[in-house]
Amino acid sequence: MTDTFRIALAGNPNTGKSTLFNALTGLKQHTGNWAGKTVSLAEGTFKHRSKQYRFIDLPGTYSIFSNSADEEVARNYIVFEKPDLTLVVVDATSLERNLNLALQILEMTKNVVICINLMDEAEKRGITINERLLARRLGVPVIKLSARNRAGIPLLLDTIDRIVSGKIACEPVQIKYDGEIEARIASLEPFVKQVVDDRISSRWIALRLLDGDESLLKELNTRLKTKEETVCNQS
Ligand SMILES: Nc1nc2c(ncn2[C@@H]2O[C@H](COP(=O)(O)OP(=O)(O)OP(=O)(O)O)[C@@H](O)[C@H]2O)c(=O)[nH]1
Ligand SMILES: [Mg+2]
Structure with a gap:
């Protein structure tokens, strides 16, 4: 039996998540269809080196x-559905603003790859990016891409393969x-x-609770209650 690894795509709006999702x-998948909670997440599968992957295109959010x-959908997926890996797609032409969300995601979950997309656009504007230095500082792989031209995708797939096989360990920087x-x-x-299992970052949950995140507290209560009921029903 082949395992299916779940890979979430997160990032600011308009960074090329759906373009990357489609390329993979x-x-x-189209853009801008995430208004409201009723919208289901777009999912698609892909096979690479005899591993099966399911990609989940999350709504674009600034935080x-x-x-x-939209933020709740993306947050709940990363925290509670616990994908095997999260790709954070950032815009090479406005890296500083985009890294804000990337740092938040690095606090929430361990297995992350930062995908610097729109590199073709950045190069046109004379922007150069030292991805090795960024990777060292952030503690996770950083890959330059131009999803529209499929540039960088083989390296991304190779990196995904090495993370899910345990050959690369992510050590995301913690603020x-x-x-x-x-x-x-x-x-x-x-x-x-x-109350939460080890795959959810207890540090991040503690931080959000200290910040008075009522919505997260409500979500935790609902999910923990459901888990208890399931346990009771089974016994
Ligand atoms: N030049 C260039 N444009 C790109 C690249 N990748 C995506 N785009 C363009 O950027 C725009 C946004 O791409 P989407 O894939 O829709 O972005 P998204 O992140 O899914 O957007 P939301 O779903 O709104 O968050 C589209 O016009 C794409 O064609 C790239 O590598 N280079
Ligand atoms: Mg999209």
Whole structure:
């Protein structure tokens, strides 16, 4: 039996997530169709080196807190559905703004590849990017792409293969906050650990709870309750 690895595509709006999704899966996913919670996530499969992958095209968001339905959809998928790997697609022509979301995702989940897309556009504007330095600083692979021209896709697939086979270990950089926040995280995190499994970042959950993220708290309560009921039903 072949395992199917789930790969989520996240990123700011208009960074080429759907273009990359289409290039990888051969499907024709369109943009801008994420208004409201009822919209289902686009999924497509792809086989590479005898491994089966399912790609999930998440809504484009500027952050991944709980400011909108789109942000909740993307956040819930990464935190609760726990994909094997998340590709964060960033725009090479506005890297600084895009890295904001990338850093948030690096706090939430371990297996991440930063895909710097629209490299053709960046090159036209004379922008150069040192992806090796970025990878060292961020602790995860960074790949330059031009999804529209399929440039960089073989290297991306090779990197995905090496991560899911355990040949590359991601060690995402964790932002260190000031002393008081770190002390509060340290006191809250053990309680969070008791209720969520190890694949959810307890540090990130503690941080969001300290920030008063009501929507996340509600989601946690719903999901934990459902889990308890399932456990009760089975016993
Ligand atoms: N020049 C260039 N344009 C690209 C590239 N990749 C995507 N685009 C264009 O960028 C625009 C946005 O691409 P999408 O794939 O729709 O972006 P998205 O991230 O899915 O957007 P949302 O779903 O709205 O978040 C489209 O016009 C694409 O053709 C690329 O590598 N180079
Ligand atoms: Mg899209």
